[in-house]
Amino acid sequence: MNEVQFSTLPTRKIFFRCALPGLLAMVVSSIYMMIDGIFVGRYIGSHALAAVNLAFPVIMILFAVGDMVAVGSSVKIALLLGQEKNKEANGLFSAAFCMILSIGVLFSLVGFLVTPRLITLLIKDAALAEVAWDYTRIFLYFMPAIMPLFAVDNYLRICGKANFSMWMNISVAVLNIFLDWFLLAYLRLDIRFAALATSVSMILGVLIALTPIVLGKLTLRFTRPRISLFTTLGIFHNGSSEFFNNISGSFMSTVVNAFLLHLGGGTAVAAYGIVMYLDSLLLMALYGILDSLQPPVSYNIGAGNHQKAREFFRLSCKVTAAISLACLLAMVCFPRELASLFLQENSAEVLEMTVTALRLYAPAYLFLWLNMVISSFLTAMDRARDSLTIMVFRALIFPALSLAVFPQIFGVTGIFITPAISGALTVVISTTIWRRLGKRQPQEAEKKTILF
Numbered sequence: 001m002n003e004v005q006f007s008t009l010p011t012r013k014i015f016f017r018c019a020l021p022g023l024l025a026m027v028v029s030s031i032y033m034m035i036d037g038i039f040v041g042r043y044i045g046s047h048a049l050a051a052v053n054l055a056f057p058v059i060m061i062l063f064a065v066g067d068m069v070a071v072g073s074s075v076k077i078a079l080l081l082g083q084e085k086n087k088e089a090n091g092l093f094s095a096a097f098c099m100i101l102s103i104g105v106l107f108s109l110v111g112f113l114v115t116p117r118l119i120t121l122l123i124k125d126a127a128l129a130e131v132a133w134d135y136t137r138i139f140l141y142f143m144p145a146i147m148p149l150f151a152v153d154n155y156l157r158i159c160g161k162a163n164f165s166m167w168m169n170i171s172v173a174v175l176n177i178f179l180d181w182f183l184l185a186y187l188r189l190d191i192r193f194a195a196l197a198t199s200v201s202m203i204l205g206v207l208i209a210l211t212p213i214v215l216g217k218l219t220l221r222f223t224r225p226r227i228s229l230f231t232t233l234g235i236f237h238n239g240s241s242e243f244f245n246n247i248s249g250s251f252m253s254t255v256v257n258a259f260l261l262h263l264g265g266g267t268a269v270a271a272y273g274i275v276m277y278l279d280s281l282l283l284m285a286l287y288g289i290l291d292s293l294q295p296p297v298s299y300n301i302g303a304g305n306h307q308k309a310r311e312f313f314r315l316s317c318k319v320t321a322a323i324s325l326a327c328l329l330a331m332v333c334f335p336r337e338l339a340s341l342f343l344q345e346n347s348a349e350v351l352e353m354t355v356t357a358l359r360l361y362a363p364a365y366l367f368l369w370l371n372m373v374i375s376s377f378l379t380a381m382d383r384a385r386d387s388l389t390i391m392v393f394r395a396l397i398f399p400a401l402s403l404a405v406f407p408q409i410f411g412v413t414g415i416f417i418t419p420a421i422s423g424a425l426t427v428v429i430s431t432t433i434w435r436r437l438g439k440r441q442p443q444e445a446e447k448k449t450i451l452f
Contacts, residue, residue, distance in 0.1 A: 022292025041342035051131035053273030064246035070151035072235035091226030104147030138195035152209035290376035367423030398422035
C-alpha cells in the first residue's frame with residue numbers, strides 16, 4: 001500500500017489492510033512460545049513448565065538489548081529512506097545488523113559465566129534451578145544466530161514487506177510446532193530439546209528474512225557499515241522505551257515468580273506460567289493491530305486530516321475492546337479447558353490453581369485495551385514521553401505497589417489479582433493524560449490530539 005492511500009482510502013479499508021497482517025504476524029510470533037508450554041507441560045511435566053516460566057524472564061532480558069538496537073535503528077533507517085538517502089540507509093542498516101550480531105556473541109559468552117549464578121540466586125529450589133539452566137543454556141549456544149530475528153522483522157516492514165514478514169513468522173511457528181511434537185511428544189526427550197526446537201525455528205526465521213535482502217530484492221542491502229557515535233547514541237535513545245518496556249516486564253515477571261515460589265511453590269509458578277502463555281496471545285494481538293496503525297495515524301495527523309485520525313482511534317477502541325472481551329469470557333467460562341491444554345492428566349493440583357488464577361486474572365482485560373490504545377496513539381502523535389509515562393505506571397509502578405500490598409493480605413490470590421488492580425489504576429493515569437492534553441493546549445489539540 002502506498003502511503004498516500006492512508007488518507008484517500010476509506011478508514012475501515014486502511015484499518016484492516018494494515019491491521020490484519022500485523023495481527024497475524026504478532027500472534028504467530030507468540031505461538032512458538034505457547035507451543036513450548038503446551039508440549040513441556042503435557043509431555044515433561046508441571047515441574048518443567050515451572051522451570052521454563054522461571055527462566056524465561058532472564059532470556060528475555062538478554063533479547064531486550066538487541067531489540068532496543070533493532071527498534072532504534074529502524075526509526076533512523078526509515079527516515080533516511082524517506083529522504084531518499086539509500087546509501088546512508090544501507091550503511092546504517094549494515095552497521096546495526098553487525099551491532100546486533102556482536103551483542104549476540106557477547107551475551108552468549110557472558111551468559112555462560114553469569115546466568116548459572118543468577119538462576120541459582122533467583123530459584124532457591126535446586127531441582128527447578130537445574131532444569132531452568134538446562135533450558136536457558138541452549139538459547140545461549142544459539143544467541144548470535146537468533147538475536148537478529150526481531151531486527152529483520154522490523155527491517156522487512158520498513159521495506160513494505162508486511163505480508164512477507166507475516167509468512168516468515170508463520171513459518172517459524174509451524175516449524176516449532178513440528179519440532180516440539182517430534183522431539184517431546186514422539187521421542188520423549190527432555191527440556192533442552194524444547195529450547196532447541198524454539199532456537200532452530202527462530203534461526204529459520206532469520207534465514208527467510210535475510211533471503212530477499214541478500215538477493216538484492218529490497219531497498220535495504222548489505223554494504224560497508226557506516227555509523228557515527230552520534231547516530232549510535234541516537235539508536236539507543238530511540239530504542240530506550242522499548243528496552244525499558246521489555247526490562248520492566250521481565251523484571252516484574254521475575255519478582256512475581258519469586259512471590260509465587262515463596263507463597264505457593266512450584267505449583268503456583270506453573271499455574272501462573274500457563275496464564276502468561278495465554279495472556280501473551282492477547283498482548284501480541286493488540287500490539288500487532290496498534291503498531292501497524294501508527295503509520296496511517298501519523299500520516300493523517302501530519303496531513304491535517306484530523307477526522308480520519310479520530311475514526312482510526314474509535315475503530316481501534318472497538319476492535320481491541322471486542323478482542324479483549326472475548327478473551328475475558330474465554331478465561332472465565334472455559335478456564336479448565338484452557339488449563340488442560342498445558343497439563344498432564346495427573347496434574348490435578350496445578351489444574352485447580354490454574355483455573356482459579358485464570359478467573360482472577362481475567363478482569364485485567366477490562367482495562368488493558370484502553371491503556372494500550374491511548375499509549376499507542378500518543379506515540380503516533382509524537383508524544384513519546386506521555387506514552388512512556390503510561391507504560392511505566394502500567395508495567396512497573398502499579399504492579400510493584402500491588403505486589404507489596406495484596407499478597408500480604410490474600411496470599412497467592414493477591415498475586416493473581418494484581419494485573420486487574422494495576423490496569424484499573426493505569427486507566428486513571430492514561431485517561432487523565434489523554435484529556436488533559438486537549439484541555440491544556442486547545443489549538444495544539446486541534447492539530448495533534450484525537451479526543452474521545
